[in-house]
Amino acid sequence: MPGKITIHSTLLFVTLIYGFNYTVAKFVMPAYLEPFGFIVFRIASATLLFWLLSSITGTDKIKSRKDFGLLFLCGLFGVATNQLLFFKGLSLTNPINGSVIMTTSPIMVMIVAYALGKESITVKKSIGFFIGAVGAYLLLTKDGVSLSKGTFLGDLLILINGSSYAVYLVLVKPLMAKYKSITVIKWVFLFGGIIAFPFGISELSTVNWTIIPVTIWLYIGFVIIAATFLVYLLNVWTLKFVNSSLVGSYIYLQPVFATLVAVAFRGDQLDVLTILYSLVIMLGVYLVSQK
Template sequence: MSKQVQVHAALFLVALIYGSNYSIAKEVMPFYVGPFGLIVIRVVSAALFFGIFARFVSKEKIVGWADNLRVILCGVTGVAVNQLCFFGGLNLTAPINAALLMVIVPVVVLVFSAILLRERIGTRKVTGIAVACLGAFLLIYTSRGESATGNLWGDLLIVLNATSFGLYLVLVKPLMQKYKAITIVSRIFTVGAVIVIPFGFSQLLTPDYTAFPTSIWVAIVFMVFAVTIVAYLLNTWALRYANPSLVGAYIYLQPVMAILIAVSVGKDEFTWQKGLYALLIFTGVYLVSRTRQKAAAAVE
């Protein structure tokens, strides 16, 4: 198998993992484990894995007060707030809504880059921001009423999640240029684990785990192992060999996979209105991310 085929296979598997996560997480929440309890399981498990992994492959240390402070901010935005809002929002809203709204991450990255890094925004990117935001607004606005499959507050939490993650991608960029990726990831997950434990500890202790069916245990293992660890490792490996534009193109596949899976397992329904809003969001993100795909191709 050629290296190019391996890269495409890795990126497709990442998109499939992320796309299926929306429906699989809905299977677990909230009937078996509350959203914040699920976050504790996922983040603490990932922190332990990456911490041990980093000790074997890298003994690198974060040096300097400024870099350590930035690591803490990355742990807050990229793990704690990101995960709390994502699972809290997904617990309330429909998988398709969550998947489509997460696509606006490149837009958020551009906005924060302009504010914090003083990057210039041209007319094309401004148009992209406006179009993507219009699509997101219409999707959220229609998530009201008894007939809606989405949820207004859930959608807003997903947007807050995307905003937090977009800020994280801007904050982490200088660190990634100075340190190994595994060094940064192990540190930020440790920070995130410390923060999320107080939020989800009670939900973690509530369930009767002995009564869980095998399918739920498989779902939990999938979210911990596949979504967090395998997807990260595959994405990191692919970025070594793939053009950033190729990695970015697979971002658009994630919501497509999420929609197909959610509809096929009966977790959501795809309407023509959602199709129209998805087209607006995709168009806007495309205009924004033609030169920014690499930054947005990170783990959830």
């Protein structure tokens, strides 16, 4: 078993990649690729990589139609809906808001798990949900409620994206216990790509690939290889040695890294209210995450 320093260094590296992803993706969208077109390209490329890897490492045979149905639903919520809404939302908001709102994921997971009868809700979790919801509401409405200006619509789409990913996390759990991780993820990405294809193919078909500079190609490669393919494999590797709650706790660092990167490379501004509402959200998520 690798040492604690190796495991935590890996988790820190994954979180740093996520932090960079918010800003890197903003450089690509919408100047060179529209959000839905970018997602189709991202999913298709990652799917190819996962299937190539599975051909090398070996894979399981899916045992029943029910499992294929679950894989399809995982592709719908965990890849297609999740990523389409995330990139569309990110194109309409800033990396700082996006990264903070994504930390509400554990709250969404709790709600979905409770609705499906997978988890009970304690008093502490209820208080955490209320605090987190208040923080999210304050952050969403900080610049007013408007679908045509400000960051409200983008923030809202990222919040819905977090809910979709929460459904995926609950649905995928029995599959991960039954099959190899690479088996699950290759099918999830394949189904997700099929679902997302009609939404992004028109945007992808209008891309002028000849005018994309080398720098932007490097950004696109970062999103596909580092922020999609690599981080998943590293997270799966760490889960062999530590529990999922430890891995999930690193989500608290995402806004820190995303903010530092956004301020340093995009010149984004960090105001006092954003910091205050972010702390409220994180307090709520912390209470929800407690056993």
